[in-house]
Structure formats: structure tokens, C-alpha cells
Amino acid sequence: MMVTITNERLSAQTDIPLKKYTVDNGNGYAFSCLNIGATLTSLTMPDKDGNIHNVLLGFNEPQDFITDQTYFFGKAIGRVGGRIKDGAFQYNNEHIQLPQNEGNNTLHGGNNGFHSLWWDVSALGNGIIFTKTIQSETDGFPAKLIASISYTWISGNQLQIEFTGENQSEIATLFNPTTHNYFNLNDDKTAGLGGHQLSIRARKTVELDENQIPTGKLLTISDTAYDFNKESNLLEKLESVKQTGASGFDDPYKVTDSEVAVLRNLDNGRCIRIHSDRNGLVFYSLNATESKITVNDGHALSPHMAVALEPQTLPGAVHHPDFGNIVLDAGDKKTYRIIYELSVDE
Numbered sequence: 001m002m003v004t005i006t007n008e009r010l011s012a013q014t015d016i017p018l019k020k021y022t023v024d025n026g027n028g029y030a031f032s033c034l035n036i037g038a039t040l041t042s043l044t045m046p047d048k049d050g051n052i053h054n055v056l057l058g059f060n061e062p063q064d065f066i067t068d069q070t071y072f073f074g075k076a077i078g079r080v081g082g083r084i085k086d087g088a089f090q091y092n093n094e095h096i097q098l099p100q101n102e103g104n105n106t107l108h109g110g111n112n113g114f115h116s117l118w119w120d121v122s123a124l125g126n127g128i129i130f131t132k133t134i135q136s137e138t139d140g141f142p143a144k145l146i147a148s149i150s151y152t153w154i155s156g157n158q159l160q161i162e163f164t165g166e167n168q169s170e171i172a173t174l175f176n177p178t179t180h181n182y183f184n185l186n187d188d189k190t191a192g193l194g195g196h197q198l199s200i201r202a203r204k205t206v207e208l209d210e211n212q213i214p215t216g217k218l219l220t221i222s223d224t225a226y227d228f229n230k231e232s233n234l235l236e237k238l239e240s241v242k243q244t245g246a247s248g249f250d251d252p253y254k255v256t257d258s259e260v261a262v263l264r265n266l267d268n269g270r271c272i273r274i275h276s277d278r279n280g281l282v283f284y285s286l287n288a289t290e291s292k293i294t295v296n297d298g299h300a301l302s303p304h305m306a307v308a309l310e311p312q313t314l315p316g317a318v319h320h321p322d323f324g325n326i327v328l329d330a331g332d333k334k335t336y337r338i339i340y341e342l343s344v345d346e
């Protein structure tokens with residue numbers, strides 16, 4: 001594999017130069033990422049006829065990647081993905097308050113989470129690594145966190161995303177990062193999810209209350225609209241779930257395999273297998289959008305134009321220990337990996 005890395009400055013109203021880095025694996029596969037939010041803006045791959053196109057949905061205007069607090073297109077998410085009830089948790093009998101950016105709750109690490117930070121950037125032999133020392137004063141979470149996010153091409157057209165978090169303080173913090181990539185395997189994104197099949201290795205989802213806060217209960221989904229254990233037509237399942245009164249999917253799945261999901265397009269042969277070392281996957285079908293936002297190729301954003309698949313420890317873990325442990329103790333260091341295995345079905 002002959003990896004080449006190029007970079008360019010994008011025009012935007014910002015004091016810190018907005019930089020885009022493109023990493024090509026020499027095999028017809030490449031990705032691009034930004035120093036704001038360690039954002040993945042593009043992932044290009046061939047189809048069965050050799051047409052190479054971006055399979056991610058993202059903003060058309062670079063400036064939108066700097067100001068967005070709604071869609072998180074391609075953003076690294078942290079310190080904690082998902083929602084934290086009341087933006088608070090108890091640790092060693094101490095009440096620890098976090099930033100509250102969705103009513104009383106914390107969503108995606110608060111407004112100053114990973115997605116909105118300017119990251120330092122270094123080139124690796126096979127990709128890019130973003131690093132940042134995040135003080136509590138920066139994002140409102142306890143403790144100083146030394147964080148890194150690397151995007152690298154590994155064997156066989158696999159894009160590995162590796163998060164590390166080291167707590168260099170005397171008090172505990174939380175660490176459950178993810179990526180907020182939205183996939184649409186069609187060249188023309190206005191075709192939406194046509195031709196897409198999805199499978200998710202899970203038999204249960206996390207029950208959510210009216211504010212999308214985990215209740216601590218798991219729901220069995222076998223033979224329901226939420227069941228993707230068998231590869232399913234995504235548009236058909238979307239229609240089924242809407243018949244239950246939901247606006248689409250926005251659900252945490254408790255996964256049963258390290259290959260947590262497979263998204264493929266039967267028309268053009270593109271296939272992405274998502275691997276993770278954690279027990280949760282949030283599936284969001286972009287249910288509500290504002291049409292004034294322009295995305296790929298200048299098209300207006302519309303509902304269900306793509307799907308977000310976000311590997312993480314199950315949301316709610318900080319209040320429901322049986323969901324997992326996202327506490328990063330003083331002096332502790334943790335590493336999490338997500339792998340996109342890209343292929344083309346002839």
C-alpha cells in the first residue's frame with residue numbers, strides 16, 4: 001500500500017487556519033479530514049464499475065463545519081457521545097456537574113466537546129493523528145484529558161479510527177468517544193438511501209424516555225421494525241418504523257459481535273463493514289433537517305439523506321453500570337478502535 005498525504009487550507013472566517021488533509025491509499029480509496037473537530041469530511045471508494053465517489057454526507061460550506069452544533073457531520077465526538085441525564089453523575093459520593101447543552105442534559109460532550117475543538121495535527125506513515133490537551137476549563141468535564149484521534153489506512157482497504165484518552169489529573173473523568181459519520185453509498189446523495197441494505201448485530205436496544213435519555217431498561221427487538229439481525233432493505237424498515245409513530249431511527253443497539261454493522265448498496269456494490277471493540281452502536285437516520293443547509297455538491301439537506309452509525313459504550317453507562325464503564329480514573333489511559341472495512345461486491 002503506497003499511502004500519500006496532501007493538505008490544503010480552506011477558506012473560512014476563522015483565526016486558526018482551517019486545514020484539510022487527504023490520505024490516499026493508492027488503491028482507489030482515500031479519506032479527507034479537518035483540524036476542526038477532527039472531522040472526516042470525505043471517504044472515497046470505487047463502485048462495481050470503478051466509479052470513485054465520496055460515501056459520506058457533509059456540509060458543502062467549510063464554514064459550517066466550524067459552527068455546527070446540530071448535525072455533527074463527520075465529527076469526532078467526546079469526551080462522551082450521546083446524552084447524559086441532568087448533565088451530571090455521582091462519583092465516590094460526589095456530585096459532578098457537566099455542561100448542559102440540551103435542556104438539563106449533556107449531548108455529545110457539550111458545546112465545547114471534541115467536535116468543536118481545534119486539534120493539533122501530525123502525519124503518520126499511513127494516516128493522520130489529531131492530538132489535544134483538554135483542560136476542564138475548556139469543555140467543562142473534570143480532569144485534564146490528553147486525547148488523540150488517529151485515522152489510518154490499515155491492511156485491505158480498512159480505515160482504522162483510534163481514540164486514546166489519558167487522565168493526567170487526580171480526579172476521575174469520563175471517556176466514551178465516537179465518530180458521527182453519516183453514510184450514503186450512492187454517488188448522487190439526492191438518491192437518499194435507495195438501494196441500501198443494513199444489518200446490525202444486536203438483539204436488544206436501549207429504552208429511551210421522552211427526552212431520549214436511557215431508562216436503564218433493554219428492549220428485545222426480534223421481529224420488530226428495529227430488528228436488523230437479518231440484512232434488511234433500509235427504506236422498507238424506515239417506513240415500518242414510521243408506522244409505529246417514530247420519525248425514524250435514533251436508537252442505541254446493544255451489539256453482540258465485533259462486526260457491529262454492515263451497510264451495502266445493491267445497485268453499485270459498495271459495502272462498509274463496521275468493526276468496534278465496544279458494546280454499543282447508535283443508529284440515527286437523520287430524521288429532522290433544515291433545508292437551508294447545503295450538503296455534498298450543493299444539494300439541500302433533507303431527512304433520511306444518510307444514516308449515522310456511531311460505535312460507543314452504551315449510552316447511559318454512567319448511570320447504569322451494567323451498560324459498561326466509561327469512567328477514566330486518575331492516571332488511567334484507555335484506547336478504543338473503530339474500523340471501516342471497505343469493499344465492492346461485483
Ligand code: G6D
Pocket residue numbers: 070071072212250282284
Ligand atoms: C439528534 O437525537 C439525535 C442524536 O442522536 C444525533 O446525534 C444528533 O441529532 C445529530 O439530536
